[in-house]
Amino acid sequence: MAFEKVLKGGTVVNHDGAGIRDVAIEGGKIAAIGENLDGAEVIDCAGLHVFPGCIDTQVHFREPGNEHKEDLESGSRGAVLGGITAVFEMPNTKPSTSNREALEDKLSRAARMHCDHAFYVGATTDNADKLAELEMLPGVCGVKIFMGASTGNLLVPDDEGLRAALSSGRRRVAVHSEDEDTMVANARLVREGDVHSHYEVRSVEAAVKSTTRLLKIARETGRRVHVLHVTTADELPLLAANKDICSCEVLPQHLTFAAPEAYDRLGSKAQMNPPIRTAEHREALWKYLNMGLFDVVGSDHAPHTLEEKAKPYPLSPSGMPGVQTLVPVMLDHVAKGRLTLQRFVDLTSAGAQRLFNLRNKGRLAIGYDADITVCDLKRKVTLTDEMMANKSGWTPFHGMEVEGFPVGTIIRGQTVMWEGEVVTEGTGKPVEFQETIRPAS
Secondary structure: OEEEEEEEEEEEEEOOEEEEEEEEEEOOEEEEEEOOOEEEEEEEOOOOEEEEOEEEEEEOOOOOOOOOOOOHHHHHHHHHHOOEEEEEEOOOOOOOOOOHHHHHHHHHHHHHOOOEEEEEEEOOOOOHHHHHHHOOOOOEEEEEEEOOOOOOOOOOOOHHHHHHHHOOOOOOEEEEOOOHHHHHHHHHHOOOOOHHHHHHHOOHHHHHHHHHHHHHHHHHHOOOEEEOOOOOOOHHHHHHOOOOOEEEEEOHHHHHOOEOHHHHHHHHHHOOOOOOOEHHHHHHHHHHHHOOOOOEEOOOEOOOOHHHHOOOOOOOOOOEOOOOOHHHHHHHHHHOOOOOHHHHHHHHHHHHHHHHOEOOOOOOOOOOEOOEEEEEEEEEEEOOHHHOOOOOOOOOOOOOEEEEEEEEEEEOOEEEEEOOEEOOOOOOOEOOEHHHOOOOO
């Protein structure tokens, strides 16, 4: 029989290992994986690698409220150009996504997105009693808590507020874990105009104290938590000792950059929260990644304009673009022998499927959505600002040569990006989750 579409002769990397196979698509689903499959449309993937669709579980697309530096359309354009098939978008917009009305507004705006999407609901000091209801709404991937202040005004700094938020609902809660009181006390360490002081203000102590508090209260309340963008060597044994209730994320930036060199070279472009730390912390992240601690890799895509970034520290905002570079930067680490292709798949798709109970996604297997990232592992590309789709027009990886690059993004069977061109626009849909299945109408 002939299928609607067949990806022919690529090296498929999935639950069955890695091998040259055909992938057949019918009705937006994976219909078969094997040899000698025929299709009405055939995409020649000889010499290419075929992965489960890569998922970025942490992006900030700035809409509504800061569309001058990013919006849902431009952010998702960068996503599909970078091989990303779905994103989880953060709630620290203006207004924040912390109630039903704000969520519905964001879902309405998302109709023009190019990739599939879900949105976090932000916990505040006064919406804890609503979180159990909000986390079950369509298009919601979970609750996000900021224990330390970052971009925006979402903040739950005290144990009482944290306990209330974790006691409301049952889905996994994502947490920005930095201790607000410690960082306020460290404000005296700010050296105006010297961005190197950023990782002294947002210290190792601030991260460790916050994560220790979080794990204690998560265990008291019996709640699963997900610690975002882990940066310190000191937190890693704590997280490893609490894997029964705690998952965690690592970013390409923290695996690639190190202080002080990154700040010397990039200035405030290297400024993000939590900060780029010294090489000893970076090497510890790699050690624990290779031992299996980290569940997902996310980009924490958080763009600001070059004009904003040029302000003298600490007036310069924290955050950097990353959704378009996540896949090539991590594939370059594969090329350099730092992680295997199987671990790459685990961090970019299987981990998200496992943690967030995705419906129909996160696995290149029969019956699942035909979300596929096609890459050329031999292609060498120098990343540049000019390649970036983000409105701010820059990347901290400018000038970096990577080996391994996405050439195709297929979402629910539709070829959305091929060879650097978005060929099917505005087809993104909300991601669905097992924990929010509703009866058929």
